[in-house]
Amino acid sequence: MRFALTSEAGLNDGLAFPFINLAIALTGGGVAGLSLSHWIAIDVLWKVAVGAILGAFVGRGLGWLTFHLPNVSKLSRTGDGFVALGVTCLAYGIVQAVDGYGFVGVFAAALALRSSSRGHDYYRKMHDYAEELERFLMMVLLVGFGFALSGGGLLAGLTWPAAAFVALALLVVRPLSGWIGLAGSGLPTDEKAVIAFFGIRGLGTVYYLAYAFGHAPFEAPDLLWATVDLAVLVSIVMHGITVTPILRFLDHRSGRDTESGQLEIPLEPRIL
Template sequence: MTAYMLVLAGFGALVLLTAWLPMVLRQMPLSLPICCVGIGAVLSAFPEILGAMPRPQEHLLVVEKATELVVIISLMGAGLKLDRVFGWRCWIVTWRLLGIAMPLTILILTVLGSALLGLGTATALLLAAALAPTDPVLASDVQVGPPGEGREDEMRFALTSEAGLNDGLAFPFVHLALAMSAASVGLPELGQWFAVAVLWKLVVGIGLGGVIGWALGWLTFHLPNRAKLSRTGDGFVALGITCLTYGVVEMAHGYGFVAVFVAAVALRATKRGHDYHHKLHSFAEELERLLMMVLLVGFGAALVGGGLLQALSWESVAFALIALFVVRPVSGWLALLATDQPASERAVISFFGIRGVGTIYYLAYALGHATFEQPDLLWSTASLTIMISILLHGITVTPVLRYLDVRSGRDTESAQLGLPLPS
């Protein structure tokens, strides 16, 4: 009973911190993820907790499902808060990041993993695919504001829409790594991979996700006035839409991550200016923040007491630093060449490629479905990259965005913070 009460009290404290910490940190160059990881690291120092600390590598299914839930809720929230109408020209920066920056990042990281870490091609590709997508869960500080509030400059829009789509678009490369780990891959296998893992799953994810989002939007906003479902005002409907969309699309063998984001965008488009979108987004954001905090506290504890960094080497450290400071920034910069973006905003978009929960999901998923060499090295390298990303991006995001907002004359929450500007 004592242990149960301790867990209950700890969970209550965590819920309160989830609500209060963002308010405390608003005017500080810190982020909620940094505090979560720090709390977990401190907790793991207690002998009672350290002795009961499980190794994430030995509970792949639990890790996969927990991270999967957080990611899809985050994708729903990201899609709901985008005010911009979906289109080719007005989303061109997003398409460049998805079509150029992400494949280029995967290619370079695969070569780097093979040359620097000594991994085979399949394992290096898995690590690259897991680290390539920017994370929708940890990127809230660089994303657009709530629906209809007008805080949607090109910089924040690009980072939000990229994070919403590239988690699903990394999946074909994870499937390719799985296929390569099982057998040698020739032209027939590559053709099958392209037909199924790229074309079919993406078409199903985009198409079915859009249909479900539009249909649920029509039911919510366009039924006869007396039966308008939006009058319920229940924010937890967002959770129902998320789970329904993800489950249906996965059963149809499509990419559920892509489908959830597309469904959210389609739902928003059915009646873009309705106040109910605020309710849906607020619930998704609050639930995401709570689950994210639980996961990151666990991540911090696993870093210290769960052996996540036990296989770390100097090569792993070099890989993580090159991935964050060279590969993503250079790939993003090249993708945004010849756009109308100011150089400073192109630099911010390229630099803030945050790694996080999505990376953990992909590693747990792949390692639970096939055998790869040196799995402990994969966990250690990916965990170090995530930890550096959380610290680096968490410390720099508030002052950097405030500086750009003030300089550009944008009346945003960031620009109104009482922080000293860089000289």
């Protein structure tokens, strides 16, 4: 479940970009005379393919440097999880430099790096470092988000139709589309329900909305910001309160503790 949600979050960050570019182009802020074929060929196929292929190449190369150099030279000897951040920045920068989607590149690089030497203990160190860094940055973002909500009037432009849209997205569209997407996966019903329900937090949408506003004029920006901010706020509260007890319950029922479940490591049966 955790791997599915993490993978989906990483991939979604990249696959949202074609639709942002389409919205920008439709307002006149993008390519003049944009055609559907041009959008599919360049913004969908080309940039996604560049991100996936080049990101995988970067991940493979870094995997070789990390695990397969002579023992005195390979990066895994350092025991430093900071390599995880370096992989992220390097893959993103290289893919962006050739006009691909950097987020897709990072996702592909992570998968390729992981496949370089499965089972190596160094992955745990990289995972732990990345998780600690993510928690720190998330805390900073949430504190800033809270200040903006309380003193910046982010929800001032909210309307009842916008609030209804947020409720529909969180409670109907996301769970239903997630459930359909998992059809044929073979997962137990309760795990499919968890994956389908969780996932939205939406802080990445803040970046995309700011990017779109920086490239094209959109109508009712206050309404758009208020809608996104409400979705983020409701998701943080609703999913944040429910995720820990639900995952702990499923971990306990499957005979796996929550900490080890984070890495999907099966444990030996416990003696109660």
